[in-house]
Amino acid sequence: MRAAVLVGPGQLEIQDVPTPVAGAGEMVLKVGANTVCGTDGRIFRGEKTAGVRPGVVMGHEFSGYVHDIGDGVEGYEEGDLVGVMPTVPCLRCYYCENHLEHMCVDAKLYGYWIDGGLAEYVLITAESIQRGAIVKALPGSKPEAIALAEPLGCVLNGADNxxxxxxxxxxxxxxxxxxxxxxxxxxxxxxxxxxxxxxxxxxxxxxxxxxxxxxxxxxxxxxxxxxxxxxxxxxxxxxxxxxxxxxxxxxxxxxxxxxxxxxxxxxxxxxxxxxxxxxxxxxxxxxxxxGSNMGRNNYRKAVQLIGEGAINVSALHTDTFTLEDTAKALDHVTAGKGIKTAVVPA
Ligand SMILES: [Zn+2]
Ligand SMILES: [Zn+2]
Structure with a gap:
């Protein structure tokens, strides 16, 4: 498959990489859409390095269609549209135990550490399924809109505060x-x-x-x-x-x-x-x-509010790029063009 790999600071390459296969407890999504934000630009330029793994597939605001379901995963069917909360909390640390799981000291993030949504397919880890980071969209939801559950959930967290x-x-x-x-x-x-x-x-x-x-x-x-x-x-x-x-x-x-x-x-x-x-x-x-980031409560609420049409995030989606043009999409966002830019694999 094709994937936008962060080779090093300022170096993003669209590479051919092995298409993931779901092992026991895992799933593979066919990426529906990945919206790009300013943080992606900072990761790309090497200005943000905490928790970033060199060689990672970028993209933390994404949705996808269930493509491959590993043994033991219940409750999903092929073709289901799901959103992925990028922060996978450990559920054991002080913050996880005190309703601040988005500040988890041992969290791993999609698009930072775990391969993210700027690819044709993405492997969903067993931990993210078990820990509630994968949320099914309501019927009729659009993939670009569900990708925006990430920033919406962060805003809901701020609004709670x-x-x-x-x-x-x-x-x-x-x-x-x-x-x-x-x-x-x-x-x-x-x-x-x-x-x-x-x-x-x-x-x-x-x-x-x-x-x-x-x-x-x-x-x-x-x-x-x-x-x-x-x-x-x-x-x-x-x-x-x-x-x-x-x-x-x-x-x-x-x-x-x-x-x-x-x-x-x-x-x-x-x-x-x-x-x-x-x-x-x-x-x-x-x-x-x-206010920064969100817990599962607000991610789930964001996916719900989008599906119900209560918060019309689609009004913010102005621009779409192909996966091959991911670097152009990042430049577009860094230059402040459009409102929300999505990368949609061909
Ligand atoms: Zn973001
Ligand atoms: Zn934790």
Whole structure:
């Protein structure tokens, strides 16, 4: 089969490799779609190396059709469309035992360590089946949409941490794929006002289609004042930072009302510091949370919400490349083109 192999930093080759065969307890999927994200670009360029095995087949956001079922695997039929939660938790460490399995100290990830979805076929390990990382799609689900259960599940995890209540005003800073997913999730959770801020105008139009009630260009407004004007001077209940800009962290703290919640969802440049006024947290009794990755609960929920049509992730899928053009797909994403780019094997 053909597969996108990470030979070394900056070196991705489409190679002929042996097609996997399902041993006992394993399955082989025929890849349906693999969406590409900024993290793939960082892995490709060698900027992210933790847990990355040289020679790995890349791709961690994917879905596939059950193709080969090993002895002892129950509950699947050939042709079933399934999503794969890329993090396979150990279920034994402190974090796994304390409802934080996505921070598992012994996790192995598809597309980092385990061969991933940028290939024609992918071997599903016995551990990932036993530990609940494989989730069947509802009938009628599209493979590109189920691939997007990965980023959606991560956003659901973040939303659990900042806890939108019905009627809330939510500020979303950044309208990339992640900001747009937070927009859809907050609409679904019953936010009354969803204010989306972005640097460029194109994405703001999409944000409006997906549930934003107010939008602004970051260069045009003082974000905190813009939000206060829309909330009777109070500020938002929640601010979600979806762009790793250090200065905007202080802006997020300034944009919420007393007792408000700020979520640092974006990753920030490694090793750099932000300047904040901690008195905003102290006097205003703010709650600051983070969010990264997800556990099985949110991955399963994401696959369900996509299948039910409750969260229309397909609206984010703008571009498709063939497996042979994987390097072009990575460049496309790194250049910020499109919203979500999928690689679909021919
Ligand atoms: Zn990703
Ligand atoms: Zn663990």
């Amino acid at each position: 900042y806890g939108t209540n019905i009627g809330d005003t939510v500020l979303i800073i950044g309208a990339g794929p992640i900001g747009l997913l937070h927009t859809m999730v907050n609409k679904h959770r019953g936010a009354s006002q969803i204010i989306v801020i972005n640097r460029s105008p194109g994405r703001l139009e999409i944000a409006k289609e997906l549930g934003a009630t107010h939008t602004a260009l970051s260069g045009d407004v003082n974000i905190a004042e813009f939000v206060k004007d829309l909330t009777g001077g109070l500020g938002a209940h929640v601010a979600v930072q979806c762009i790793g800009n250090l200065d905007l962290f202080q802006t997020a703290l300034q944009s919420v009302r007393n007792g408000g919640r700020v979520n640092a969802f974006a990753g920030f440049p490694k090793g750099q510091m932000a300047t904040i006024d901690p008195n905003l947290i102290h006097y205003n009794e703010l709650t600051v949370t983070g």
